[in-house]
Amino acid sequence: MLKVPEHQVAGHLAIDGKLGPLVDDSGRFYKPLQGDGRGNKELAFYESFSSDTRVPDHIRKYFPVCYGSQLLEASNGSGLLHHLVLQDIVSSHRNPSIMDVKIGSRTWYPEASDNYIQKCLEKDRRTTTVSLGFRIAGLQLYEGKESGYWRPGRKEVQSFTVYNVRSILRRFVSSNSSIGNENSDCSFAPSIYGGSAGILEQLLELKAWFEDQTIYHFHSCSLLILFDKESVSKGSASVPEIKLIDFAHVVEGKGVIDHNFLGGLCSLIKFVSEVLSDSKESSIKDCVESEKPGICTDNGNCQ
Numbered sequence: 001m002l003k004v005p006e007h008q009v010a011g012h013l014a015i016d017g018k019l020g021p022l023v024d025d026s027g028r029f030y031k032p033l034q035g036d037g038r039g040n041k042e043l044a045f046y047e048s049f050s051s052d053t054r055v056p057d058h059i060r061k062y063f064p065v066c067y068g069s070q071l072l073e074a075s076n077g078s079g080l081l082h083h084l085v086l087q088d089i090v091s092s093h094r095n096p097s098i099m100d101v102k103i104g105s106r107t108w109y110p111e112a113s114d115n116y117i118q119k120c121l122e123k124d125r126r127t128t129t130v131s132l133g134f135r136i137a138g139l140q141l142y143e144g145k146e147s148g149y150w151r152p153g154r155k156e157v158q159s160f161t162v163y164n165v166r167s168i169l170r171r172f173v174s175s176n177s178s179i180g181n182e183n184s185d186c187s188f189a190p191s192i193y194g195g196s197a198g199i200l201e202q203l204l205e206l207k208a209w210f211e212d213q214t215i216y217h218f219h220s221c222s223l224l225i226l227f228d229k230e231s232v233s234k235g236s237a238s239v240p241e242i243k244l245i246d247f248a249h250v251v252e253g254k255g256v257i258d259h260n261f262l263g264g265l266c267s268l269i270k271f272v273s274e275v276l277s278d279s280k281e282s283s284i285k286d287c288v289e290s291e292k293p294g295i296c297t298d299n300g301n302c303q
């Protein structure tokens, strides 16, 4: 039984009779092949990527598994349509907080039509793409059983400023995220952004590959960043994940590094690093000023 994804945070949504992705109960994500060649380009990328021996195994974990394509009833009732069959990255998470971060200081690419370049340029300037090298394209923050999710709409997301992005990256890893951004406690930063399996280490591993790979240029791709806040707050291990998605505009690298993506990735790494170091500084300060001063451990605890 196919249904609309419960935790889709950006892109084309299969609601109100529109064409969009669907999911099943066995961990599959079905993305309709988009028109004017974008869908075929994305399918061709997955086929090329999955068989490219130049891609190291430790980098493959940052991409969804692709199971090929399948002819399915389109969500907009237009009949049978080819869909990409992908691993549903979210299916193993109960109440995921998710951020879709579109990487790159430009989402257009030289080979695109003038109209497409104009459309992208206008949005890149209006959002934080040009100023930061990335933009938040969508997000949902789980704020507990009572409050549920904070899911800003498309218009609000596209109006985010540099200040908003900085605040959201703090709010994303805060236990008190439902209150104003200025007071986000970033209490989950050490375990979600930090640590050997944290977001920062994963971003740095991806960065090392992008400093060298010249096979692909990942235009208008997103990094999906997700974790289960509830399991973290209960102290159980919740491995935060990053996954690259949306390869409708990937072009050949032709022996040149993807400096557009790499620059945006470095900028995101800088922002995440700042949240992490701020959270450690405030933990040390709390530790020293607490009634029983102790030693502040690496993951921000005071013993």
Ligand SMILES: Nc1ncnc2c1ncn2[C@@H]1O[C@H](COP(=O)(O)OP(=O)(O)OP(=O)(O)O)[C@@H](O)[C@H]1O
Pocket (backbone or CB within 6 Å): 005, 007, 008, 009, 010, 011, 012, 021, 029, 031, 064, 086, 087, 088, 089, 090, 100, 137, 138, 222, 224, 245, 246, 247, 248
């Ligand atoms: N493999 C996946 N597993 C789970 N969720 C996914 C997966 N791929 C995409 N999504 C969800 O769907 C959203 C949109 O994905 P994607 O960007 O591929 O679609 P799109 O319609 O091409 O978007 P855009 O309009 O930005 O090009 C993502 O933000 C994410 O929430």
Ligand SMILES: O=P(O)(O)O[C@@H]1[C@@H](O)[C@H](OP(=O)(O)O)[C@@H](OP(=O)(O)O)[C@@H](O)[C@H]1OP(=O)(O)O
Pocket (backbone or CB within 6 Å): 010, 011, 012, 034, 038, 123, 137, 154, 220, 248
């Ligand atoms: O990048 P594409 O594949 O041409 O599709 C764009 C894209 O989905 C874009 O969203 P984003 O990538 O900026 O998040 C859409 O803009 P809105 O979010 O403002 O709707 C465009 O509408 C998409 O173009 P199209 O409508 O031609 O599919």
